Amino acid sequence: MKNTCIKAQEFFNKKLFAMLDKKLHLSTLRAPKFLPFLKQIIFLKKMTIEMTLSIIKPDATDRNLTGKINAKFEEAGLKIVAQKRMQLSDAMAGEFYSVHKARPFYNDLVKFMTSGPVVVQVLKGENAVLKNREIMGATNPANADAGTIRKEFALSIEANSVHGSDSLENAQNEIAYFFAGYEIIA
Numbered sequence: 001m002k003n004t005c006i007k008a009q010e011f012f013n014k015k016l017f018a019m020l021d022k023k024l025h026l027s028t029l030r031a032p033k034f035l036p037f038l039k040q041i042i043f044l045k046k047m048t049i050e051m052t053l054s055i056i057k058p059d060a061t062d063r064n065l066t067g068k069i070n071a072k073f074e075e076a077g078l079k080i081v082a083q084k085r086m087q088l089s090d091a092m093a094g095e096f097y098s099v100h101k102a103r104p105f106y107n108d109l110v111k112f113m114t115s116g117p118v119v120v121q122v123l124k125g126e127n128a129v130l131k132n133r134e135i136m137g138a139t140n141p142a143n144a145d146a147g148t149i150r151k152e153f154a155l156s157i158e159a160n161s162v163h164g165s166d167s168l169e170n171a172q173n174e175i176a177y178f179f180a181g182y183e184i185i186a
C-alpha cells in the first residue's frame with residue numbers, strides 16, 4: 001500500500017509540475033477528466049498507515065496519567081507499537097529539542113523534560129502523524145479543543161503533557177532517535 005501511495009503521489013506531483021510548466025491554472029485540476037484520479041489520491045491518502053513518535057511528559061507521568069493518555073490514543077484507533085519509560089539526560093532532551101535552541105523557552109523546556117520520567121512511544125495507524133496532533137490538541141492548553149489530551153490534562157503551555165511529531169519526516173527521525181527497529185512490534 002505504501003509503495004502504491006508513493007507511486008500515486010509521484011505521479012500526481014509530476015502531473016502538477018507539468019501543469020505548472022505549461023502555466024496552467026491549478027483549477028484545471030477540477031476538470032472532469034481529473035476527477036477519478038483525484039478521488040483515488042484522496043482515497044490513498046486516507047488509507048496511509050504511518051508511525052509517529054509520542055512522549056508522555058514529566059507533568060503527566062508525575063500525576064499517573066499514562067493510562068488515561070494511552071486510552072485516548074487507543075480509542076482513536078492508534079496502536080502503541082513501542083513504549084518505554086525513561087529518564088532523559090540534559091544531552092538527550094537538549095538534542096531532541098535542538099530545533100528550538102534559539103527560542104527563549106529552550107533552557108526551561110530542557111529542564112522540564114528532565115525533571116522526571118517520560119514515556120516515549122511509537123503510535124501506528126491511519127494518518128498517525130496528523131491524527132496524533134489532533135488527539136493532543138494545541139500547544140497552549142488554553143487554545144486546545146475540548147476532549148484533547150492537552151485540554152483535559154495540561155498544566156501550562158510548557159507542562160503540556162505530551163509531545164507528538166509534527167511531520168512524517170520528523171516522525172521517522174524522532175522514532176529512530178529513541179528506538180531500535182527491533183523494539184517496534186508493529
Ligand code: ADP
Pocket residue numbers: 100105109138139157158159160162163164166
Ligand atoms: P508542540 O509540542 O505543540 O509541537 P512546539 O514544537 O512549538 O509545540 O514546542 C515544543 C514544546 O516547547 C511545547 O510542547 C512546550 O512544552 C514548549 N513550549 C512551546 N512554546 C512555549 C512557550 N511559549 N513557553 C514555554 N514553553 C513553550
Ligand code: MG
Pocket residue numbers: 164166
Ligand atoms: Mg513541536
